[in-house]
Amino acid sequence: MIIFGVALLSICMLIGVIVGDALGGLMGVEANVGGVGVSMLLLVLAVDYLKKKNKLQVKSEEGIAFWGGIYIPIVVAMSAQQNVVAALDGGGMAILAGVLVVVVGFLSIPFISRIGEKAKVKEQEIELSILPKEQIK
Amino acid sequence: MMNMIKEGLENNGLITAFAIIGIVMYIAYFLSDKLTKGRVHGSAIAIMFGLILAYIGGVNTGGEKGISDIQLFSGIGLMGGGMLRDFAIIATAFGANFSEVKKTGISGITALFFGVFYSFVIGVIIALCFGYRDPVALTTIGGGAVTYIVGPVSGTAIGASSDVIALSIAVGLIKSISVMILTPIFAKKIKLNNPRTAMIYGGIMGTTSGVAAGLAATDVKLVPYGAMTATFYTGLGCLLVPSILFLLTEIIF
Numbered sequence: 248m249i250i251f252g253v254a255l256l257s258i259c260m261l262i263g264v265i266v267g268d269a270l271g272g273l274m275g276v277e278a279n280v281g282g283v284g285v286s287m288l289l290l291v292l293a294v295d296y297l298k299k300k301n302k303l304q305v306k307s308e309e310g311i312a313f314w315g316g317i318y319i320p321i322v323v324a325m326s327a328q329q330n331v332v333a334a335l336d337g338g339g340m341a342i343l344a345g346v347l348v349v350v351v352g353f354l355s356i357p358f359i360s361r362i363g364e365k366a367k368v369k370e371q372e373i374e375l376s377i378l379p380k381e382q383i384k
Numbered sequence: 385m386m387n388m389i390k391e392g393l394e395n396n397g398l399i400t401a402f403a404i405i406g407i408v409m410y411i412a413y414f415l416s417d418k419l420t421k422g423r424v425h426g427s428a429i430a431i432m433f434g435l436i437l438a439y440i441g442g443v444n445t446g447g448e449k450g451i452s453d454i455q456l457f458s459g460i461g462l463m464g465g466g467m468l469r470d471f472a473i474i475a476t477a478f479g480a481n482f483s484e485v486k487k488t489g490i491s492g493i494t495a496l497f498f499g500v501f502y503s504f505v506i507g508v509i510i511a512l513c514f515g516y517r518d519p520v521a522l523t524t525i526g527g528g529a530v531t532y533i534v535g536p537v538s539g540t541a542i543g544a545s546s547d548v549i550a551l552s553i554a555v556g557l558i559k560s561i562s563v564m565i566l567t568p569i570f571a572k573k574i575k576l577n578n579p580r581t582a583m584i585y586g587g588i589m590g591t592t593s594g595v596a597a598g599l600a601a602t603d604v605k606l607v608p609y610g611a612m613t614a615t616f617y618t619g620l621g622c623l624l625v626p627s628i629l630f631l632l633t634e635i636i637f
Contacts, residue, residue: 315475
């Protein structure tokens with residue numbers, strides 16, 4: 248049933264949000280730390296597990312897929328309730344700082360990407376040298 | 385008659401929102417197809433429309449929640465609010481490949497720390513250029529350049545004045561909006577077309593709404609990867625800005 252998928256998604260989100268709040272509390276931070284990330288991991292693990300056990304029906308999957316599919320309209324609704332007026336009221340300084348941060352961010356992505364890539368190659372080399380061949384496959 | 389229609393729409397706010405957003409998206413995709421031959425993504429145009437509606441709403445009501453402050457459109461507030469947004473983001477993870485996430489782990493974390501740090505520094509530099517010298521104000525504005533949540537949270541923690549806090553929120557909002565608008569423009573140049581780059585992008589930009597909309601306007605398949613790192617960003621910012629970064633700012637200035 249479709250509701251099973253929706254319920255699974257809901258349970259993952261609730262656990263994730265609670266974990267994220269708890270993590271924020273532990274760190275002494277007034278924010279949810281990684282709640283959405285934890286929820287996503289839970290969902291992927293749960294779906295993976297259920298699929299292996301053949302317990303996830305196509306109908307249940309539709310309950311999850313629907314919400315993924317409605318993502319863009321939700322984001323459009325989100326953008327329609329941004330405080331655009333306050334943003335522009337911040338004046339030249341806010342606009343300059345906000346835009347500059349984003350532009351520099353974009354320009355730095357290829358560099359950060361390269362740093363990680365080198366580390367990744369090294370890691371793989373180590374893995375290759377340590378693990379016997381069967382395990383790599 | 386008009387009143388009856390208005391009441392009907394207002395009493396079914398969320399449904400009205402589905403209808404309105406659906407129409408906005410139809411127009412956006414139509415324009416994308418006819419005017420730009422698909423070069424500008426329909427969702428990018430729809431998000432621009434959303435921002436314009438938000439501006440109109442803000443000017444007309446003086447409220448903080450864009451178009452949703454107008455009673456007739458209040459359902460848009462629920463539809464695009466944090467709860468449903470996060471729900472939909474999580475749902476996009478269905479079908480995502482999480483061995484990619486593991487592979488990019490280290491660069492993702494690097495991107496997170498780098499993202500918070502450089503945003504803060506740029507915020508501080510701009511604040512300096514505009515004549516701020518007090519470390520509390522500099523830190524708060526720097527925090528705003530991280531996200532519009534980090535700014536006020538840090539500012540409150542270190543005792544910034546309310547006008548500085550308001551300014552830090554404005555910086556964060558402009559950042560978020562710029563990410564929405566600029567992502568589809570920069571996407572090709574920075575090769576934002578794979579899970580790995582999406583994770584790094586999420587870690588560097590960090591603003592959840594910006595990343596959510598930016599990736600929606602680029603390629604929806606990348607959403608879970610970008611959201612994955614971005615979800616840690618505000619928390620990390622709230623942790624680093626009022627502590628280490630504030631201390632550093634105090635020492636330097």
